[in-house]
Amino acid sequence: MxxxxxxxxxxxxxxxxxxxxxxxxxxxxxxxxxxxxSQRPLNHRLRLVLWGLRAYVLFMVAMAVVNAVKAAHG
Amino acid sequence: MSLRDETSEREEMARALDRWRVLTARRQGRWTRVLWLLAGPGILVMLGENDGPSMLSYAATGSQFGIGFFLPFVVLTFAMAFVAQEITVRLGAATQSGHAELIYRRYGRFWGNFAMVDLMVTNFMTLVTEFVAIVAGASFFGIPKVVAVSAGVAVVASGLALHRYWAWERLTMALALFNLVFIPVAVLTHPDWGAVGRAMVTFSPLPGGFNANTVTLLLADIGATITPWMLFFQQGAVSDKGLTGQDIREGRWDTAIGALVAALAALGCIVATAPLHTHHMNAASYNAAQFAQALVPFAGRWGSALFALGVLEAGLVASATISVSSAYAWGEVLGKAHSLNRPPKEAPGFYAVLVGVAALAAGVVLIPHFPLEMVVILVNVIAVLTMPPAIGFLLLLANDPEVIGRYRSSRLLNVLGIGVGCFVALAGIVYALTVVLPALFGSHF
Structure with a gap:
């Protein structure tokens, strides 16, 4: 059933x-x-790693957009 | 923002029925039936990731590099995808919570918002490309653009009519099996199986060596197997389906089978388009329909029709799974009802997001002169570039005893997980170097 x-x-x-x-x-x-x-407190090292990864994403995405614009106009 | 979500009577009942079947099968010692009942999230996530832009990346790879380095490389990327996705099985089963919910609870709104922006941007861009694939695949059969995108939205909206996770999962899995059509297409092109075997063992040849184009395709192929939405989808699906700690073994099998089947389909696509490389056809800027047309001399009318069907299916399945991952994340973050086991009147926001994002992406595809080509170029690359932080949170959660308890990652799993994160991050850095210092990659290294 x-x-x-x-x-x-x-x-x-x-x-x-x-x-x-x-x-x-x-x-x-x-x-x-x-x-x-509850929220886990982040130590300095971990905070640094997370900020580093965030900076990585922003920089890399900017690179990708530049490359795509170049490719589209190339 | 409230992360507390009340589960409805119907949702609980549906899950209880699913659990009842699993427990009955376990008591009877019918392991294959247990696996059949518990399989789904892993197979769907892997076949869902063999989506429109992914199949286009594999087709571009096959047509530009032929049978060689990229065959074993794609298998390697699926192995890496398995490492990442296995963690979501443990997290979902141990916590009965979605990925977004855990990030917000443990790391707060500030970091959670970053993860959500990454997810929503990449999901929406990917959804647009899924509809591009649907239109391209359908155009081979003479189906008009508007009809194709409407059918795509209808497939996504099927969750509204089914309002049962089990039924939605089985329907989408049945559709996802069409991803395997790339294998007969490959057979129809009569490839040199000896060369395929040699390439799998030796990672060669790589015509042209490592230049900027190789690196871009390398990144696109990684992006074709490892992306943020997969983490959010599988963890959400595992908890919606109701897997528990004792089901983790089957969850791993489900993910491994999904990775294997998806890898075979991807290899099929590369091998199928390899004749374009052998015959020096310039396919660098082909779209999916052009690939299907170009394959007529090598795979015949049936083969090229199957190729177009595969691209169409890839877009349809991925548009469904990616929309669901967006809707899960939305519900988890806002603490709203988010389950495919609920009828629309009990989870209006969840279904509105589910269908709304798909409809919006479909609408973008219909805008005249919209730079869709640029979106297609960008989507897999951006998916890879946003992956390192996602893997970072995944590893943090998988090693947090308060979150995952006794299912936390072992030393070996951590080494593999960190390895995947480093590999993806390094691939991104090499890609950036090709943009900033293209001269470095002008000659082979």
């Missing part, structure tokens, strides 16, 4: 409450843990 319900996306979905609680227990636990995550 569950198989048929799953195959047909327009059919009303139903599963006994105790089954739902059992099969989704791990999900609910994981969600609760994720929702309780």
């Amino acid at each position: 569950h198989e048929r319900l799953v195959q047909n996306s327009s059919a009303p979905l139903s599963v006994p409450g105790f089954v739902q609680g059992e099969v989704l227990a791990e999900h609910r636990l994981a969600r609760r843990r994720s929702e309780s995550l």
